[in-house]
Amino acid sequence: MLATxxxxxxxxxxxxxxxxxxxxxxxxxxxxxxxxxxxxxxxxADSSGRVIWRFPPKDQxxxxxxxxxxxxxxxxxxxxxxxxxFGAYDGWLYALDLATGDIRWQAQTGGxxxxxxxxxDGVVYVGSDDGRLYALDGQTGREEWHFPTGDxxxxxxxxxDGVVYVxxxxxxxYALDxxSGEEKWHFKADGGLASTPVIAxxxxxxxxxDRRLYALDxxSGQEKWQFKAxxxxxxxxxxLGDTIYAGSLDxxxYALDxxxxxxxxxxxxxxxxxxxxxxxxDVLLVANRKGKLFGLAPEDxxxxxxxPTDLARTVLADPLAQGAMAYVSVxxxxxxxxxxxxxxxxxxxxx
Amino acid sequence: MFLWxxxxxxxxxxxxxxxxxxxxxNFGVAIIIFTLLMRLLTMPLTVRQIRSSRALxxxxxxLQELQKKHKDPKRRQEExxxxxxxxxxxxxxxxxxxxxxFPIWIALYRALRITVGGTPESFLDLSQRLYPWGYIxxxxxxxxxxxxxxxxxxxxSLILAFIVFASTYVQQRLATPPTTDPRTQxxxxxxxxxxxxxxxxxxxxxxxxxxxxxxVSNIVGVIMYYFVYGPQQVNWRTILMPPxxxxxxxxxxxxEGPPPKEKEPAExxxxxxxxxxxxxxxxxxxxxxxxxxKDRR
Numbered sequence: 001m002l003a004t005x006x007x008x009x010x011x012x013x014x015x016x017x018x019x020x021x022x023x024x025x026x027x028x029x030x031x032x033x034x035x036x037x038x039x040x041x042x043x044x045a046d047s048s049g050r051v052i053w054r055f056p057p058k059d060q061x062x063x064x065x066x067x068x069x070x071x072x073x074x075x076x077x078x079x080x081x082x083x084x085x086f087g088a089y090d091g092w093l094y095a096l097d098l099a100t101g102d103i104r105w106q107a108q109t110g111g112x113x114x115x116x117x118x119x120x121d122g123v124v125y126v127g128s129d130d131g132r133l134y135a136l137d138g139q140t141g142r143e144e145w146h147f148p149t150g151d152x153x154x155x156x157x158x159x160x161d162g163v164v165y166v167x168x169x170x171x172x173x174y175a176l177d178x179x180s181g182e183e184k185w186h187f188k189a190d191g192g193l194a195s196t197p198v199i200a201x202x203x204x205x206x207x208x209x210d211r212r213l214y215a216l217d218x219x220s221g222q223e224k225w226q227f228k229a230x231x232x233x234x235x236x237x238x239x240l241g242d243t244i245y246a247g248s249l250d251x252x253x254y255a256l257d258x259x260x261x262x263x264x265x266x267x268x269x270x271x272x273x274x275x276x277x278x279x280x281x282d283v284l285l286v287a288n289r290k291g292k293l294f295g296l297a298p299e300d301x302x303x304x305x306x307x308p309t310d311l312a313r314t315v316l317a318d319p320l321a322q323g324a325m326a327y328v329s330v331x332x333x334x335x336x337x338x339x340x341x342x343x344x345x346x347x348x349x350x351x
Numbered sequence: 352m353f354l355w356x357x358x359x360x361x362x363x364x365x366x367x368x369x370x371x372x373x374x375x376x377n378f379g380v381a382i383i384i385f386t387l388l389m390r391l392l393t394m395p396l397t398v399r400q401i402r403s404s405r406a407l408x409x410x411x412x413x414l415q416e417l418q419k420k421h422k423d424p425k426r427r428q429e430e431x432x433x434x435x436x437x438x439x440x441x442x443x444x445x446x447x448x449x450x451x452x453f454p455i456w457i458a459l460y461r462a463l464r465i466t467v468g469g470t471p472e473s474f475l476d477l478s479q480r481l482y483p484w485g486y487i488x489x490x491x492x493x494x495x496x497x498x499x500x501x502x503x504x505x506x507x508s509l510i511l512a513f514i515v516f517a518s519t520y521v522q523q524r525l526a527t528p529p530t531t532d533p534r535t536q537x538x539x540x541x542x543x544x545x546x547x548x549x550x551x552x553x554x555x556x557x558x559x560x561x562x563x564x565x566x567v568s569n570i571v572g573v574i575m576y577y578f579v580y581g582p583q584q585v586n587w588r589t590i591l592m593p594p595x596x597x598x599x600x601x602x603x604x605x606x607e608g609p610p611p612k613e614k615e616p617a618e619x620x621x622x623x624x625x626x627x628x629x630x631x632x633x634x635x636x637x638x639x640x641x642x643x644x645k646d647r648r
Contacts, residue, residue: 192492
C-alpha cells in the first residue's frame, strides 16, 4: 500500500508550467500560443484558422547550439514593425519575422519570462524571473540597459511619456527613465506585485498579492488610495472614463471610482479572475479561471447575456478585443472567438 | 478532495509559511522545524512502536518453541495470537506511526508543490489556499533555495537521495522486529533494501523539500530508537553492516547484548540493533560453518 501510494505521489512529479499567453493581432493574422510551448501565426482573414507558421521549427537552435525549447509561453506576443516579440519560460526573448516566423534575433535572460514584452520607439522592454528589467534594441536584440529589482518580475512593464513602470515580486513598483533605466521613484506595497500596471489620468494602478489595488501618482509614486479585495489582484485593470474594472482571484470583478477607489459595484463570477476584463462595444467581458465568460453592463455589472457562456476550459490569458468580438486563448492552446452576444466558436483547436 | 485540502493541505501550507516567517524567510529551516514538530506530535505513537518491537523480540523464544510444537498452521496462528494477547503486544502496532504519518507526507508533498512549485500556475493555486492573514501574505513570494537545493525541484545532485537512503536504511534496521517465520524474515530482508531504495528514488522525483522532510524525519526516528533502546543496546557497527541472510530460527536464537532489565528476562532487541558486546559472545561465521560441517558428518 505504501509503495503504491508513494508511487502515485511520485508519478505526479513536480509542478509543470503550462503557459497562458494571450493572442496578438497583426492585420489579418493572429499570433497566439496554440499548444504548450508553441507560438503560431493564424490566418483570420477567412475565419478558417489556417496556421501560417509555427514556432519553434524543428531543430532550430540557440546561438550556443542547444535546441530551442520554449517550455511554456506566458508572455502575450507583441507585434511591432513586422516583428513578433515574446518571452518564454526558457528565459529567452524571441524576435520573429511576422511573415515567416523566422528568428530575427534572440536574447537570453537569467530566468523564465512570465510577463509580456513591450515594444516602444525601437526598444523592447521585458522583465524576467531573474529580477531584472531589460531594455533591448528592437532591431538587433542588443542590451541597452537593465535594471535589477529585488525579486522576480512577472508583470508586463508599462511605458508612458518616457517612463517605464514595472512591478516586481519584491513588493515594489518602479518608475524608470525609459532611455537610461535610471530610477525615478519606487513605491513599496505589502505584498508581491505580479499584475501589470496601467495608467489613467496621471494615476498608476497596480494590484498586489496583499489583496490591494493601489492608485499612485504616476509622477511622484505617492499613494492616492488603495482598495482591498478578498484575494490577490493579478489582472491588468481596465479603465473606462472614471471607472476602473479589476478582476481579483477572489472570483469577483470590481468597478471602482478612479478618483477615490470607492466601489461602484462588484460581480461574483464564482472562480478566480486572472484574465484582464475588456470591452466589446458596450459589453464588459469578464472570464474566470473555470472558463465561464460573463457579458456585463459596465454601468451596474448586471449580466446582459441570458446566462454566462461556459467554455469549460481554463482561461487565464488576457483576451483580445476586436470591435464586437474577442479572441480568447484557453490553457492548452485552443483559441475561441467570443461575440458580444455571448456566442462562441472554436477558431483553432489544439494540435 | 475539498475536505482533504481543508483538513490537511491548506493547514500545512499555511503552517509552513508561518514557520518560514518565524525563521526569517528560510523555507528549508521551516520544513525542518515542521518535521520536528510532526515527530514530536507522533512521538507517543513512535515510542509505543519501539516498545512493541522490543516486546515482540522478547517473545521470540516462545514463538520459536511454538513453531516446533505445532505443525498445523491454523493452530500455530491461534497460539501465536494467544501469546501476543497475553503479552499485550499488537504485532501491527509497529505500522501505526507510519500510517499516521502517511497523510502528512501526501499533504506535505501537495503543499510543497504549491508553495515552492515555482510556476505561475502553482502560485495561482497558492492564492486559493492561504488564510487571509497579512502575516502570511507578506511572506510571499518565498525564497525556495536551501543549501544547494531548490526546494520546489528535485535534487539532481544525488546528495539528498543518498541521505534519505542511508537514514531510511538505518531506521528500517532498527525498526524491523525479529521473527522466526522464514517467510517474514525474507520479506523483512527485502524491505530492508527496498524501502530505502524506493525513498531514494522518490527523492529524485519529487520536490527536494519533501526529501528534506524524509531525511530529517528518519534521523529523528533513529535518535528516538537510540534513546528508547538505550545506548547499550544499539551497536552502530552491526547496524551499518549489511545483514547476512540467516536461516529460519537463527535470527531469534542470536541472543546478544547485555542482560535485559525489568520483566524481560530473555529480551532480544531488534536484530539489526543487536550489540555484540554482551555477556554471550557472538559466534563467528567461521565457527558456525564448522558446526554445520560437524552436523553433516
